[in-house]
Amino acid sequence: MSSRQPRFNDQALIDTTPLPDDIPKVKELGASSAPLLSASYFIGARCKAYNDDYMMCKTEANGRGELDCMKEGRKVTRCAATVIKDLNEHCLEEFRNHWKCLDNQNHQLWNCRSQERRLNSCVFDKLKLEKVIPDTPKGETPVHLRGRQIFSTN
Numbered sequence: 001m002s003s004r005q006p007r008f009n010d011q012a013l014i015d016t017t018p019l020p021d022d023i024p025k026v027k028e029l030g031a032s033s034a035p036l037l038s039a040s041y042f043i044g045a046r047c048k049a050y051n052d053d054y055m056m057c058k059t060e061a062n063g064r065g066e067l068d069c070m071k072e073g074r075k076v077t078r079c080a081a082t083v084i085k086d087l088n089e090h091c092l093e094e095f096r097n098h099w100k101c102l103d104n105q106n107h108q109l110w111n112c113r114s115q116e117r118r119l120n121s122c123v124f125d126k127l128k129l130e131k132v133i134p135d136t137p138k139g140e141t142p143v144h145l146r147g148r149q150i151f152s153t154n
Contacts (some may be wrong), residue, residue, distance in 0.1 A: 019070070026074040029081055034103035038095060038116075039083055041131040042123055047079035083129075091122035 054072040058065035087095040098119040101112035123129050
């Protein structure tokens, strides 16, 4: 019996197999979870058609969607990249303040509503994108527009 303890692999695993030529190339976004969360509703607003195509492809692929739907997935990534680029160009301070708040508040949106309001205003004014929470009941004020946040610590 060996006294050696099992070790976890601490090296990054990278698949170097090239993708087929018919799959369009796309650069990764290079954003961590906080900026992606901050931008997520705007990505959803601008990229809805691409995302819907991708999800339909995955649904119709019966479990083979990862490779079969790569083209559609790459379109979603390219569209998301345009949103991140535009946020950095037109609303950098508001975007940075919001995602840094999310990063410091364990990604809890309700603790960053004041920064979010400033970001939403800038994005609407300069990019004409609006945050819409899907399935908000008709006639009810969406949570991010309420004057008082029940769970907020600020």
